[in-house]
Amino acid sequence: MNRAQVARIADAVLYEGYILYPYRPSVKNRQRWTFGGLYPESYSRAQAGADAWSNQTECLVHGDHATTVEAVVRFLHLTARVVGVVEPPLADWTTDGPPSYRPVDVLRVGEGLYHSWQEAEEREVVLDSLPIKDILDRPHRQKFMFRGRSWFEPLRESDGKVVGVLAREQQAVEGEIEATAAAVGEGLFRLTLCVLNRTPLDGTGGADRDDVLLRTLVSTHILLGVRGGEFVSLLEPPDEWREAAAACRNVGVWPVLAGEAGSKDVMLSSPIILYDYPQVAPESQGDFFDGGEIDEILTLRILTLTDEEKGAMAAVDGRARELLARTESLGGEEMSRLHGAMRVVRPFEGDNRHDGLEPGS
Structure with a gap:
C-alpha cells in the first residue's frame, strides 16, 4: 500500500475536530472529537x-483467491492533561513521584500560560497481507491493546522553584x-472489516463522558490496500457490479477510492462522507482542524485575534x-492563493440521464 499518496487526506480526517476556532479553551471546544x-x-x-462501539466497512474487490x-486502522488515543498548583513552591523536583498539587483550569507561570x-x-x-482465500466466509480476528500510563512535568x-505541575494520564484502550470476505460474483468479492472497542470500564468512569472519552478510539478510520x-x-x-455495490453495508464509515486519480489499489474508509x-487543496498551508470553515476565513480570523487571545491559543x-506560527508567517502571495482557484470538475462517467434534454426544458 502506497500510504504516501493518501497521507495528507488521511491525516486531515484523523485530526478533523481536534481543536475548533477560536482555537483555545472555549464553549465551542467543550465538545470535540465528534467524528469516528x-x-x-x-x-x-x-x-x-447512541454512541457507537464498532464500525463496519464493506467494499468490493475484483480479483481471485x-x-x-x-x-x-488509525485513531487518536486521548490524554488528560491536568494543570496543578504546588503550594508551597518546592525548591527541587524529586523522581520519587509527583508532589501534592491542587488542580486548576489555568495557571500562569512567568510568561507561560x-x-x-x-x-x-x-x-x-496493522493487518498484514491477508489472502482472500484465507478469509472467505471465515473471519480473521486480531486483538490490540495500548497500555495506560501517567507522567508529570x-x-x-524564574528562580527555579516548582510552582506547578502538568499531570498527564492515559487510560488503556483495547479492541479487536x-x-x-464473501464471493458475490465471478472474480468479485465483498470485503468486510469491523473495528470494535473492547475496552472494559471497570466501574471507574462509566457515567462520566470525559472519563469515557479517555477509553474511546477517536477519529477512527481505515486505510485498505489490495495486491493482485x-x-x-x-x-x-x-454496471454489472452496481447491484453488488448497493448491497454493501457500511456502518459509521464510508469507503472511497484514494490516492492518484484512476488508481484502484487503496481505499480510505472515513467517518466523514467523501x-x-x-484531496486536500494544494493552496492549503496546513491543518486547520475545522473542515466546517474555509481556510481563508480561518486565517483572517486568527490574524485578527488580540495578543491575549493569541497567547491563549499558543x-x-x-x-x-x-x-498560529504558520498563519502569522504567511506572505502576500500565500494569502492570495487562499483567496480562490479554478477547478476542473471531473465528469460523471455513468449514465447521462439528461441526454436529449434541451436547455430550459
Whole structure:
C-alpha cells in the first residue's frame, strides 16, 4: 500500500475536530472529537447505542483467491492533561513521584500560560497481507491493546522553584479487528472489516463522558490496500457490479477510492462522507482542524485575534502553536492563493440521464 499518496487526506480526517476556532479553551471546544468515535462496548450499550462501539466497512474487490488485502486502522488515543498548583513552591523536583498539587483550569507561570486540556496521540494497528482465500466466509480476528500510563512535568518560576505541575494520564484502550470476505460474483468479492472497542470500564468512569472519552478510539478510520486485484468504486461502480455495490453495508464509515486519480489499489474508509480520490487543496498551508470553515476565513480570523487571545491559543498545545506560527508567517502571495482557484470538475462517467434534454426544458 502506497500510504504516501493518501497521507495528507488521511491525516486531515484523523485530526478533523481536534481543536475548533477560536482555537483555545472555549464553549465551542467543550465538545470535540465528534467524528469516528468508537466508545467502550458496555458504555455504548448503556446508552442504547447512541454512541457507537464498532464500525463496519464493506467494499468490493475484483480479483481471485490469490488476491491479498491489508488494512491499517488509525485513531487518536486521548490524554488528560491536568494543570496543578504546588503550594508551597518546592525548591527541587524529586523522581520519587509527583508532589501534592491542587488542580486548576489555568495557571500562569512567568510568561507561560497553561491550561487543563485533552491531548491526543496517534495510534495505528496493522493487518498484514491477508489472502482472500484465507478469509472467505471465515473471519480473521486480531486483538490490540495500548497500555495506560501517567507522567508529570514540573512548572518552574524564574528562580527555579516548582510552582506547578502538568499531570498527564492515559487510560488503556483495547479492541479487536475482524476481516472476512464473501464471493458475490465471478472474480468479485465483498470485503468486510469491523473495528470494535473492547475496552472494559471497570466501574471507574462509566457515567462520566470525559472519563469515557479517555477509553474511546477517536477519529477512527481505515486505510485498505489490495495486491493482485483492485477495489471497485461504490460511488460509480461498473454496471454489472452496481447491484453488488448497493448491497454493501457500511456502518459509521464510508469507503472511497484514494490516492492518484484512476488508481484502484487503496481505499480510505472515513467517518466523514467523501468522494473518490479526495484531496486536500494544494493552496492549503496546513491543518486547520475545522473542515466546517474555509481556510481563508480561518486565517483572517486568527490574524485578527488580540495578543491575549493569541497567547491563549499558543498555550493550548503544540499543534495550536504551530497553526498560529504558520498563519502569522504567511506572505502576500500565500494569502492570495487562499483567496480562490479554478477547478476542473471531473465528469460523471455513468449514465447521462439528461441526454436529449434541451436547455430550459
